[in-house]
Amino acid sequence: DHHNALDALSQEGLSEEPVQLEREAAGSGGEVVGRRDGKGKNQQRQTSGKKKDASSTKSKKKKKKGIEEGDDNEEEVEVWGRGASIESDEDDDGEESQSEQSSAAERQREHPFIVTEPGEVARAKKNGLDYLFNLYEQCHEFLLQVQSVAKERGDKCPTKVTNLVFRYAKKKVGASYINKPKMRHYVHCYALHVLAEDASNSLRRAFKERGENVGAWRLACYQPLVAISATQSFDIDAVFNAHPRLSIWYVPTRLRQLCHLARSSTSQLPPTAPRITGSSNQRVSSTVHGV
Amino acid sequence: DHHNALDALSQEGLSEEPVQLEREAAGSGGEVVGRRDGKGKNQQRQTSGKKKDASSTKSKKKKKKGIEEGDDNEEEVEVWGRGASIESDEDDDGEESQSEQSSAAERQREHPFIVTEPGEVARAKKNGLDYLFNLYEQCHEFLLQVQSVAKERGDKCPTKVTNLVFRYAKKKVGASYINKPKMRHYVHCYALHVLAEDASNSLRRAFKERGENVGAWRLACYQPLVAISATQSFDIDAVFNAHPRLSIWYVPTRLRQLCHLARSSTSQLPPTAPRITGSSNQRVSSTVHGV
DNA sequence: AGAAGGACCAGTGGTCCGTA
DNA sequence: AGAAGGACCAGTGGTCCGTA
Numbered sequence: 001d002h003h004n005a006l007d008a009l010s011q012e013g014l015s016e017e018p019v020q021l022e023r024e025a026a027g028s029g030g031e032v033v034g035r036r037d038g039k040g041k042n043q044q045r046q047t048s049g050k051k052k053d054a055s056s057t058k059s060k061k062k063k064k065k066g067i068e069e070g071d072d073n074e075e076e077v078e079v080w081g082r083g084a085s086i087e088s089d090e091d092d093d094g095e096e097s098q099s100e101q102s103s104a105a106e107r108q109r110e111h112p113f114i115v116t117e118p119g120e121v122a123r124a125k126k127n128g129l130d131y132l133f134n135l136y137e138q139c140h141e142f143l144l145q146v147q148s149v150a151k152e153r154g155d156k157c158p159t160k161v162t163n164l165v166f167r168y169a170k171k172k173v174g175a176s177y178i179n180k181p182k183m184r185h186y187v188h189c190y191a192l193h194v195l196a197e198d199a200s201n202s203l204r205r206a207f208k209e210r211g212e213n214v215g216a217w218r219l220a221c222y223q224p225l226v227a228i229s230a231t232q233s234f235d236i237d238a239v240f241n242a243h244p245r246l247s248i249w250y251v252p253t254r255l256r257q258l259c260h261l262a263r264s265s266t267s268q269l270p271p272t273a274p275r276i277t278g279s280s281n282q283r284v285s286s287t288v289h290g291v
Numbered sequence: 292d293h294h295n296a297l298d299a300l301s302q303e304g305l306s307e308e309p310v311q312l313e314r315e316a317a318g319s320g321g322e323v324v325g326r327r328d329g330k331g332k333n334q335q336r337q338t339s340g341k342k343k344d345a346s347s348t349k350s351k352k353k354k355k356k357g358i359e360e361g362d363d364n365e366e367e368v369e370v371w372g373r374g375a376s377i378e379s380d381e382d383d384d385g386e387e388s389q390s391e392q393s394s395a396a397e398r399q400r401e402h403p404f405i406v407t408e409p410g411e412v413a414r415a416k417k418n419g420l421d422y423l424f425n426l427y428e429q430c431h432e433f434l435l436q437v438q439s440v441a442k443e444r445g446d447k448c449p450t451k452v453t454n455l456v457f458r459y460a461k462k463k464v465g466a467s468y469i470n471k472p473k474m475r476h477y478v479h480c481y482a483l484h485v486l487a488e489d490a491s492n493s494l495r496r497a498f499k500e501r502g503e504n505v506g507a508w509r510l511a512c513y514q515p516l517v518a519i520s521a522t523q524s525f526d527i528d529a530v531f532n533a534h535p536r537l538s539i540w541y542v543p544t545r546l547r548q549l550c551h552l553a554r555s556s557t558s559q560l561p562p563t564a565p566r567i568t569g570s571s572n573q574r575v576s577s578t579v580h581g582v
Numbered sequence: 583a584g585a586a587g588g589a590c591c592a593g594t595g596g597t598c599c600g601t602a
Numbered sequence: 603a604g605a606a607g608g609a610c611c612a613g614t615g616g617t618c619c620g621t622a
Contacts, residue, residue, distance in 0.1 A: 109622070112585050154551025156542070157528065163614055181587050181617065213584065237448065250615075251447070260445025400602070403605050454594055472597065472607050504604065541595075 110177050113214045115207045129189075129204060135178055136190045136249075142169045142178075143248055160248050188255045189221045194245050199224050225255060226262045234263035401468050404505045406498045420480075420495060426469055427481045427540075433460045433469075434539055451539050479546045480512045485536050490515050516546060517553045525554035 116128035143158065143165050150157040158164060161183070169175040193200040203224070207217040229236040236259040240246045407419035434449065434456050441448040449455060452474070460466040484491040494515070498508040520527045527550040531537045 109586050154547060154554070156544075156547065179587055180615085182585095184616070185586090215584065253447075253616075256445060256447065263445075400606050470607055471595085473605095475596070476606090506604065544596075 110182075115204060115212060115214055115217045117205050117208055118201050120208075132186055133190055133193050135183065136187075136245075138175065139165060139169065139178065139183060140245065140248060142173065142175070160250060184250075184252065186218065187249050187252050188225055189218055191240065191246055191249070191255075192221045192225055194243060195228055195239070196224060222255060222258055226258050229259045230262065230266070234259045234266075401473075406495060406503060406505055406508045408496050408499055409492050411499075423477055424481055424484050426474065427478075427536075429466065430456060430460065430469065430474060431536065431539060433464065433466070451541060475541075475543065477509060478540050478543050479516055480509055482531070482537055482540070482546075483512045483516055485534060486519055486530070487515060513546060513549055517549050520550045521553065521557070525550045525557075 111122075111125045111127045113129065113132055114122050114126040116122050116130065118130065120128055120130070122128035122131070139161050143161050146165050146168050147157050149155075163180070166178065166180045166183075169178045189200075192203070200221075203217070203220060207220060212220075225236070225239075226234075229239050232238045232242075236251055236256055240249065240251050402413075402416045402418045404420065404423055405413050405417040407413050407421065409421065411419055411421070413419035413422070430452050434452050437456050437459050438448050440446075454471070457469065457471045457474075460469045480491075483494070491512075494508070494511060498511065503511075516527070516530075517525075520530050523529045523533075527542055527547055531540065531542050
């Protein structure tokens with residue numbers, strides 16, 4: 001039960017297979033590539049002296065067990081389905097068995113996203129947007145599982161996709177391709193997909209046609225969401241909370257800022273022009289730097 | 292706008308007066324006593340070397356302004372009411388003006404609580420339970436104010452009494468007698484008061500009559516809450532969330548554990564004895580150490 | 583250059599334990 | 603002894619920036 005923070009980085013070979021199946025179903029072109037050294041260069045980095053050393057941390061006995069090191073009595077992930085159960089034979093909390101460790105292939109970075117149309121499969125070491133959105137659905141599943149474990153154990157029960165859920169996905173389920181920065185980065189894109197699928201699809205087709213990169217498409221997703229929030233007095237939290245698939249995600253800071261700014265700008269308009277026009281929103285967007 | 296963490300300890304003299312009024316209204320016998328040195332011994336302590344020094348922390352420019360250092364454009368506290376406005380003349384974020392500092396009386400610890408009947412005023416350097424419960428209502432007010440500021444500024448809006456609210460109470464409003472450990476310590480007592488006032492009142496009278504101390508009364512408040520949670524399948528979170536005055540408080544860990552334990556124990560009972568009896572709950576309580 | 587994600591950081595929830 | 607609360611700590615939300 002040695003709980004080393006750096007082990008969060010280790011990636012189990014065994015769990016890759018069902019993952020790969022799932023990812024292909026959503027159009028993923030991600031690949032597993034073997035790097036021969038067990039831990040890679042990551043171990044070397046460790047620059048700062050501020051990190052408290054592990055031994056002193058451990059001296060204080062912690063009574064509560066985390067969900068990740070639970071008794072494995074919760075039923076196993078069904079997203080992965082089809083009998084390829086990801087086990088979970090005592091070695092699921094960072095301590096890999098010897099055989100697994102020696103045969104483990106270290107996962108490369110995920111392939112970058114490209115703007116794809118709905119249904120389109122990305123080729124040539126790229127991932128498509130259907131795959132991206134599928135990751136959000138997977139996180140939802142993971143949250144449901146974490147919640148069910150928490151309830152069974154009488155722990156406090158998360159209502160959002162928290163660090164605990166990301167850790168569960170990565171360490172317990174082996175979904176090493178899910179990470180917090182990525183998921184947070186594209187939340188608003190997923191929100192648009194969920195709230196206004198047609199608008200989202202149109203945007204994807206337009207940006208694909210123009211040959212725009214993912215970053216440009218991502219930025220373009222903000223504006224329609226601000227417009228949607230306008231129907232709720234620019235209360236983007238209300239918009240998220242009203243939708244069951246969105247309410248589990250934190251509202252991105254930038255999106256909240258844009259909605260707030262749009263509200264301010266709109267209230268300054270003369271009463272003869274109360275409707276949100278394209279140009280007024282254009283102005284709003286351009287006043288926020290680095291969206 | 293110098294933001295020193297230690298200044299959280301400083302206690303403004305000017306804000307004491309309306310506070311005192313309020314506290315007397317709820318039966319407080321707390322007193323302000325002048326200690327001549329501006330900061331008291333607190334400053335001396337500072338034992339550990341782990342604390343990051345303030346200058347290095349400040350080197351990284353923080354862009355977001357906290358609510359506490361806001362533009363003072365939110366309306367002032369009305370709990371304190373009656374014209375004694377707590378201002379707030381540029382010096383409300385930890386930097387006291389010279390005149391205030393020199394004339395500041397340092398607040399002593401609050402008087403300890405004693406078990407009082409409803410309506411009874413504690414004397415002789417004690418505080419009564421009506422006063423205790425009033426503190427929870429004050430925190431609710433503070434939360435409402437923090438929420439309104441947050442919404443106005445487009446910040447994310449807390450739904451619970453968070454650190455931010457405690458800081459607001461202490462630094463912005465000068466309610467130095469409110470602190471997190473105390474409020475968390477007695478949350479479940481307040482919960483009983485809110486959910487079953489009659490039962491709470493009876494308990495207070497019984498414990499006062501028996502001459503029990505506050506700690507004993509506090510422990511005794513757990514059991515009736517577990518019984519209440521039983522009507523909701525021991526889901527104490529559901530109980531808290533269903534009540535608007537409770538939903539802003541985190542469910543205390545111990546209370547959650549007791550409810551969970553009661554659920555487990557109850558499910559083991561034979562189907563011919565499904566009701567919660569006093570004795571079975573007695574057993575449950577006694578198996579948890581150090582409630 | 584565009585993008586993925588390890589790793590950091592300020593401030594959180596939680597409560598211990600030195601204090602009065 | 604019983605109790606109040608400063609101060610600490612592990613783990614959080616958030617995202618930067620060294621990396622590929």
